[in-house]
Amino acid sequence: MRVNVMSGLTRATAGTAVCALALAALVAGGDAPANATPATSVVINEVYGGGGNSGATYTNDFIELTNRSDAAVSLDGWSVQYHAGGATGTWQVTTLSGSIAPGGFYLVGEAKGAGGTQALPETQASGGIAMSATSGTVALVSGTTALTCADPAACQSASVDLVGYGTAALRETAPAAGASNTASVQRSDKADSDDNSADFTAGDPTPGAANAGSGGGDGGGGEPGPLRIHDIQGASWLSPHNNEHVTNVPGIVTAIRTTGSSRGYWIQDPAPDADPATSEGLFVYSTSPGVAVGDSVLVSGTVKDYYPLASGDTVQNTANLSVTEISGASASVLSHGEALPAAEVITPTTVPSAYAPDLGGANIESTPVTPDRSALDFWESREGMRVEVDDARVVGPSNAYGEQYVTTKPSQAPTYRGGTELRAENAVPSGRVEVVPVDGSDPGVSVGDVFQGATAGPVDYSLYGGYTIAATQVGTVRHKNLPPVVATPQSRRQLAVATYNVENLAPGDPADKYTRLAQGVVTNLAKPDIVAVEEVQDNTGATDNGVVAADQTLTKLTAAIVAAGGPKYDWREIDPVNDQDGGQPGGNIRVVFLFNPARVSFVDRGSSSVNRSTTPTAVRKLKGKPALSLSPGRIDPANAAWNASRKPLAGEFRFRNKPVFVIANHFDSKLGDQNADGRFQYPAQASAEQRAAQATAVHDFVGELQRVDRKANVVVLGDLNDYQFSPALSVLRTGSPTGHGRPILTDLISTLPRDEQYTYVYDGISEVLDHILVSPGVRGVRYQVVHINAEYTEQTSDHDPQVLRLTP
Template sequence: MSRPVGNRTRRAAYALISVGVASAFAITSLPAAYATPSATAVISEVYGGGGNSGATLTRDFVELGNAGSAAYDLAGYSVQYLPGAPSASSLWQVTALSGAVAPGGRFLVAEAAGTGGSTALPTADATGSVAMSATSGTIALVSGTTALTCKTAADCAADGRIVDLVGYGSALVREGSGPATGASNTAAVARGAALGDTDDNAADLTAGTPSPVNSAGGTPGSGDGGGDGGDGGGDPTTPGTVRVHNIQGTTRLSPLAGQTVSRVPGIVTGVRTSGSKGYWIQDPTADADSRTSEGVFVYTGSATPTVAVGDSVLVSGKVSEYYPSSTSQSVTELTAPTATVLSSGNALPAAVALSAANVPAAYIPTAGGGSIESLALEPAVYAQDFYESTEGMRVAFSDARVVGASDAYGELWVTVKPDENATARGGTLYPSYDQPGTGRLEVMSLDTTTAFPSADVGDELSGTTTGPLDYSTYGGYNVQATQLGTLVDNGLKQEVTRRQKGDELAVATYNVENLDALDAQEKIDRLAHGVAVNLNSPDVVALEEIQDDNGATNDGTVTSEATLKRFTDAIRAAGGPRYQWRYIAPTDNQDGGEPGGNIRQVFLFNPKRVSFTDRAGGDAVTATSVVKTRKGAKLTASPGRIDPASDAWDNSRKPLVGEFVFHGETVFVIANHFTSKGGDQPLHGRYQPPSRSSETQRQAQAAEVNSFVKSLLAADKNAKTVVLGDLNDYEFSQTVATLTAGRVLTPLITTLPAAERYTYVYDGNSQTLDHILTSPAVTHYDYDVVHINAEFADQASDHDPQVVRIDVSRCRRG
């Protein structure tokens, strides 16, 4: 029952997210997972076939039972779902609970609805939107609402938060000898009436006709399935008693979730005929509560909507909270709809103006890392609450500056606050965790007949842009434009840095985005032009994301000779020098990145300007170290890697260290590509403040590099060291603080004016992920971030390069 979001069916992940190889699991080799056999709360029934072909019930459910003699309090608990055969990227999906299970009673958790079936569940005690598999999956009752991370039976057995766990079908995560069998579109797995729990799913649960019971004892067809749904007993052309604002409610979740509502009146304000198909309706008669939206999305599934903008309609359907991802907020929707068109060509409700005058300065409420969904909206206090209070309604903004360039999916970002954290070139800066840019909004178009504009940062959508306000996991709130402003090109140009002087050593870093020898010549030429022309041929270039010679082909190839030959030939053809290169090939599929790609860092250097000191012994698994000599520090292996056996580098790129000589002076260069932000919760998600779990490994990596730099300085306090690369973290992050601890390194990005501190643009936020840092002996330098990619719709890479020019002769000497 999964479906695409917005106008797309897929989306590139956040800044260079490493894609792990899915673990291979063998059922016979897995020990059993178990929570101590419970004499009280258990998972009593699981059904994932709701709304599927042949099903009678319209939605999935999980039923809890209590075999004890006292009520079982569920406050702060959750039920969580994991696919039956989890991959490395699979996440537990969470449905928060409240209330209690009475002694001997049941508690019904409604999950996602399908498009089939004819019978509603009884009124649910809790509602989620997890699209469970009908045939195979795992459900856990959990003390807490933080998503589980275990993906094997053994790991889940060790997690004390799990109160009960049921694996069904062919689930790899289950209790006891095996999963409960027989689940299907028409069959649930359930415990017997006594709710016996021996911690063996295969023995404790059997398949049968779904029989959900709620806390009131209601069953399907018992009259406890949501009442008349606001029907009011009227005729088909008379509005029912439920209005859109009743559906939306005063929090992020609908108070009517899971219920069927009838003949909800509204004017069609937008129609989406691709991706997540459906349309928006808005009640032109608003209530007096600013927290309750008057608009809602009507999801038609695979069927193209037959209504038109301006139609006055009465819509019947089920109220659902659709979660685009496990950590996102939800979209309140009407699903499995039927509609009656009363009239056409009606005036549309007035659009809510979006501007600096009415979008609050605070971003989003917090809940100690928990879900904010149950909090009453405060649209006058928080920008995200303001947007949520207008979810589904017509909104409009005028003359907005583009802060995120158009992408391949027909999307761009604007700001409705022109003075908020403005960068020097027209973007919106991300200067700290608590200033993510409240005026940023993503813009898409519902007009499939007109090409989406190609916009760069600093351009303007002139005039008025209008459309329903939607939400997706990629970026959060967005305007689905029925009227798109006119693009005004403000002429943003790629930067060209100056050439280094004769006594300056120029050292640059550039993430070239999964470059390999099979790439099109156009990509290679554009990246080469960036090195030869925009960076003006630095003496040393540290490259990130060089892949092996056949890219993602997973056949054991680890060399990059053909890749580097094509790239350096293109640099030469673009007017640059004949670069030489050094790198260490990784062990096959051990450094993260695209499976089969064998990503690594590479040094390019101009031998006419700088020499590389080669010392044998460096390989994928051998660490280089520092030796103190009478002439200062030297490496035992050059090129070499920093402690590749450390856990800090698991499934991640290992730093490349090299020893260079320029005008008789030794300079150590350490090229880095820290682990990605994959797995972090989004800024706009339901868990606030968001968990940034990926930081743990980056901080460990930063500590390793910091220790290595300290060893260089211990051998020679005046060792000239340049640490650079894609650190995948911000200048204000703990990662950078750990890397610079002891004042052994200076982050050069902080030496720039605040409005220039960025190398990457994500979700309309101009931010710093790439860095150059220098040791204390590097006292005379000129540093420049060269903006050639991140702000442009047409880009060779998603990162901007940067360069430092060091006057070595004037730097401190030992």
């Protein structure tokens, strides 16, 4: 079906053609008689009274006119008038001037509300009428005197055109339906029938453009406008036509997204230019697309560089990149069933080896798009265009939103189980890219699985995942069935110490989570003697009610371990001060020691009357050996390094009558750091300074233990929220962010083969967040990362545990 779209507007000049209706004179003091036959010239095209209301996109109400004749019409001396639509009340007037071209639009802005996010495009007239979003009447009048009519027939006779909507008593035959805060009433492309209910339908507001329901002018005969997609995208990161209204942009519809918060469709120009930096694809934002894949269309609307924003972000401070799109869009369908532009096949050598350029933290948007410079540049130059990856290996598992990651470079930094690994700061693997099916389906894949055949669709950008293939075609899944890792059990003479982030464990979690955590401890970790557990919430979970005790959480966990065939673990922990340790508000997460009293004993030290939440533990010399003043105890809890963060838990254990000091940690998270997939490169890590300060406190405490006994058995472990090559880990090991100090700890993850150095998978990147470090006095070290969660679509936690076996 053909859709009419906008052509240009001109100001009235001498000799401008006018239709007979425009020459009708007003009777002084009254309503002018007018021909009540269906309008064939200037008509009301769209009415929107929801501007600035809750949920609205546009900040203003508006009335839109269109010219259905083949000659320009002067609107000098005309007006649009509004009535509440009932049997009583008065008409409010907004005067018009200028002219409206054949097939053109004339936009009248009205009152502005407190809501909405987007201003109207350029208006040709403006008033201050506050129109109802749901019910009212608008008249187009060839005069400026307020109407006095109060019944439908008289008002229709007095008007050039009349539109009633909602429950309006003043209307043509019956009022149009469906007007709301988010929907206007819009004229269809059929001939005017003098029945508002038949001539108008509700849809997304389209000010200054053809209607979503195919209404409006003749669009200049369906000819392409002056701009092509590559002109709109330009050779820069932001469109050179941002916030401009564009008309009749040609393209082929390549994909439609009908789910999620960003609905709409992609178009691609089958006639590309020769500039590799300018994309030939574009997203059209529309909750009611009204087009089909393969349609050849002409799209009109407003160009927007849309930034996906996280909570608290603004366009000015977000680290995310933008998506160039057309919003408030309408489409004229020229033909159906056209062949889609061929998808560009991405091979292992297509994407540059660097993921992002080093700009010293500057905004990449201030540089030209350079497709061979980095992966970010490459994908930006293809934004909205169809691409294809064949036999793509999964490097990040499916999540609850149907998102997963594949690699276009199978040999780039591979892990031994099929992932792709982060091996240095700012060295994101450039082959990794997100895949999200546009139909909202969930492939349910894990790391190492393969999408056999072609996975194809237009290039998009998402809030958390960076550049994405919005897949219209997903390859057939070949599951690798990656086996979970099972640790080697400790011998009678070996002490086994593990760390496990249990991801906001609370009493209200499903029984299945407790069962699976218990199986992980019993089967996969092989019943370690000591387990440092991170992210244990209080007895009421995320309910922020002042409760800090976690005995119910720990009772459920230890009971589940017994039910799974494990030992009856005892525990030690220190309740935090309410809402002082970060994490999920109200959850009061903390680190906890679980230990098997049949194998290892805990040395309790210090008075029970001491407030251990705020009182620091200290290293004492007892009979020539180190001892803790408080066990369990916290390391320097008043230090500003621990503000809104978990405090380390230090404990003194005995195994085969040998002392072992264990320090459990959960360092400050990376929340608030700039996005590695974003516009600031390399991204600033605001959280790194706090982690380095935390590492300093723990390093110095370990140093105190070693000053008493340089052969002391010290194990530092937990979720440190940073990489093995990070400044924080250098500080923890050596006291220096550059690693030039004398090492007092060895980070065991770095002793593994390079392709095994990961504990976590984030956005398709296998990386290290969890660590076990040991002092030089620790002997007989055997260490394993136990992969049971992070690589799988079904997860009990987002972290993988790890276990150390040592011989004190």
